[in-house]
Amino acid sequence: MTEQITENNTVFTRGYFHSFNYNGKAMGPWLSIIVLQFDGDKKIIKQSDWINYTPRKEFLGGPNMNQQLVDIVQ
Secondary structure (H helix, E strand, C coil), X not given: CCEEEEECCEXXXXXXECCEEECCEEECCEEEEEEEEECCCCCEEEEEEEECCXXXXXXXXXXCCCXXXXXXXX
């Protein structure tokens, strides 16, 4: 987690998943944002996750938007 913002009944959490190996392939690091919405009883009523998967070419094609993370954490 690198940043967390609370606004009314919504919490935005920004961060990243560390690199790992899966089936012999290097995966990550991946940028992520998690948005949680709470009701009046402080129970989660909605969760939305955004994860920028790489290697991107294996999922959607296009450039690796996580390269800035690779440069920082490795």
